[in-house]
Amino acid sequence: MDGGLSRRRFVVGALALPLAAVAAPRAATAGSGATRAMSGLVEPDSTFFGTVDLPYAAQLQTGSDGDLWPGAWADDDALYAANGDGRGFSDQPSADLVANRITGTPGDQLTGTRLAAGDAICPVWSDPASYNRKPTGMLAIDGNGDGADELYLAVQDLRYGDGAFDDAAAASVAVSTDHGVTWTHTDTPMFTDHVFTTVFFLDFGKSSEHRSVLGAADAGYAYAYGLDGNWRTSYVHSVPDPVDLYLARVPIGSITDRSSWQFCTGVDANGRPGWSSDIGARSAVLHDERRLYPTISQNPKNGPTDLSVLAQGSVLYHPALDRYLYTSWTEYTFEFYEAPAPWGPWTLFLHKDFGPYPWWGSSPGPKNGGYATTIPSRYAAADGTSMWVQSNWFVGADNGPTNYDFSLRELRLTPWRDTTPGNPRDASVNLARTAPGTVPIDRTAHYGRLGVLNDGDPTGSEDSWNGTAADTDQWGYTWPRAYSLNRVVYTTGAVFADGGWFGADLRVQVRQQHAWVDVTGVSVDPAYPYSADAGANVAYTFRFDDTWGDGVRIVGTPGGAEHFTSIAELAAYFD
Numbered sequence: 001m002d003g004g005l006s007r008r009r010f011v012v013g014a015l016a017l018p019l020a021a022v023a024a025p026r027a028a029t030a031g032s033g034a035t036r037a038m039s040g041l042v043e044p045d046s047t048f049f050g051t052v053d054l055p056y057a058a059q060l061q062t063g064s065d066g067d068l069w070p071g072a073w074a075d076d077d078a079l080y081a082a083n084g085d086g087r088g089f090s091d092q093p094s095a096d097l098v099a100n101r102i103t104g105t106p107g108d109q110l111t112g113t114r115l116a117a118g119d120a121i122c123p124v125w126s127d128p129a130s131y132n133r134k135p136t137g138m139l140a141i142d143g144n145g146d147g148a149d150e151l152y153l154a155v156q157d158l159r160y161g162d163g164a165f166d167d168a169a170a171a172s173v174a175v176s177t178d179h180g181v182t183w184t185h186t187d188t189p190m191f192t193d194h195v196f197t198t199v200f201f202l203d204f205g206k207s208s209e210h211r212s213v214l215g216a217a218d219a220g221y222a223y224a225y226g227l228d229g230n231w232r233t234s235y236v237h238s239v240p241d242p243v244d245l246y247l248a249r250v251p252i253g254s255i256t257d258r259s260s261w262q263f264c265t266g267v268d269a270n271g272r273p274g275w276s277s278d279i280g281a282r283s284a285v286l287h288d289e290r291r292l293y294p295t296i297s298q299n300p301k302n303g304p305t306d307l308s309v310l311a312q313g314s315v316l317y318h319p320a321l322d323r324y325l326y327t328s329w330t331e332y333t334f335e336f337y338e339a340p341a342p343w344g345p346w347t348l349f350l351h352k353d354f355g356p357y358p359w360w361g362s363s364p365g366p367k368n369g370g371y372a373t374t375i376p377s378r379y380a381a382a383d384g385t386s387m388w389v390q391s392n393w394f395v396g397a398d399n400g401p402t403n404y405d406f407s408l409r410e411l412r413l414t415p416w417r418d419t420t421p422g423n424p425r426d427a428s429v430n431l432a433r434t435a436p437g438t439v440p441i442d443r444t445a446h447y448g449r450l451g452v453l454n455d456g457d458p459t460g461s462e463d464s465w466n467g468t469a470a471d472t473d474q475w476g477y478t479w480p481r482a483y484s485l486n487r488v489v490y491t492t493g494a495v496f497a498d499g500g501w502f503g504a505d506l507r508v509q510v511r512q513q514h515a516w517v518d519v520t521g522v523s524v525d526p527a528y529p530y531s532a533d534a535g536a537n538v539a540y541t542f543r544f545d546d547t548w549g550d551g552v553r554i555v556g557t558p559g560g561a562e563h564f565t566s567i568a569e570l571a572a573y574f575d
Helices: 206-214 450-454
Strands: 009-012 015-018 049-053 065-073 079-088 098-103 111-117 131-141 150-159 168-176 198-203 221-227 244-251 262-267 273-276 314-318 323-329 333-339 347-353 371-374 386-392 408-415 439-442 473-491 502-512 515-518 523-525 539-558 569-573
Touching (some): 049 439, 065 198, 065 371, 065 386, 079 131, 079 150, 131 168, 131 206, 131 221, 150 198, 206 221, 323 371, 439 450, 450 473, 450 569, 473 502, 515 539
Parallel strands (some): 065 131, 131 198
Antiparallel strands (some): 009 015, 049 408, 065 079, 079 098, 098 111, 131 150, 198 221, 221 244, 262 273, 314 323, 323 333, 371 386, 386 408, 439 473, 473 539, 473 569, 502 515, 502 539, 523 539
């Protein structure tokens, strides 16, 4: 969807060649809870999950073409999804808006059919010389009581040409009563003046069946989230970047009636939301003003991007978890939040940094992020431990095959539980390779090869370069349960001319009751030199007092002009 490439870093043999020096990023503040250092680690503040595992690249791609793909699981067991700027599941001409029907599951074969496109769904409400259509949300629900689902599709007018994709002026909702074949639309846009113009519905599962969890008084409504200004950061700064997520509800029988919509005005002391038909009275259910990558420019003539973290995505309710999951993103990261209710409170449970372009579909990757991240309820496991994230990667930002299609990667989640370590002393047992459910963690992996940490090969290498002057770096693991530990072996990766080592304050931490704490009584053999003299593929053994945790990591200040570290292996033991 977006064009242009940012700084790249190419590796020739053992020498890293940055195209430009990177200035230190300015500080930023967070609005959803914990303090987060934007020039170093982003520490998720959610305490609900024990482990979160998401691949660095798409794992399943389909014979389709397009972006965005908001979807809904309908009563006929199909997933209905709309794409922008593509052919959809067809060889027909490309359109700015296409509705599709998708059958199958990720474990089986996914196939799709194009149903309708363009004006057959809805008009462009704004100046067609400057705006085109983009799908932002979809809902399947029986609103008219005829025993069959209607499909509701939220569509926005998004700028193209000069300032392309940088402001969303208007939005409305189209409806289909024949499972996407034909559509009717409102006479005028439902939302205008860049207010609540990025709309995505709360996904309560097949035919919205799980909305009953809200109780009889609230289950008669459809719920939708909205952003003002734009669907993500406005790179030309024509409108304010979205830093607030808003929530609305509407009776399921009048979703296309704008006068029936009510907006959340806040939550009282008992955790109950207030509602008003006055859109001006609304209050954000999530405010996050973090800024990422302030020194890297998507478009040099417009200056640095300074990426805001709230964007068009999806909100899924999963009954086994009894949790709401909001999947947001920036140009280079995924930002996932969870909450116990549609109105919050929201806390960050995943920050995944894919780094600046180029991304790779395969070698030397695999690595590709994407935008308009969604989790279709159709592909979520009943126990909530596995679900599939859909995201797109636009043509032109790649170094190999793209995933400019309906593409998926598996998200694995383990809810946190309080456990007692029970592993015996055994110097031969490397917990990084033997403990069930081990999830490697990082600040970022330059090539997406996070499995290097515990693949048993001390001659490999991954590094954390991402073009920013980070002040903190990490490599480590989280586990679904706690283990006793007293030794960590860190084997370095490649050393480059501009980084690949820790410059200061290298230490070992364990995660206890959701907090990372320094171990005590540490000795290091050999002594770590805090310079390029650390060498490539050298093992440093950290011994420390007996301790425990459901995670372990090495953390410190990255060294070199480009502020990054490298690794070949990280082992963890209880001797």
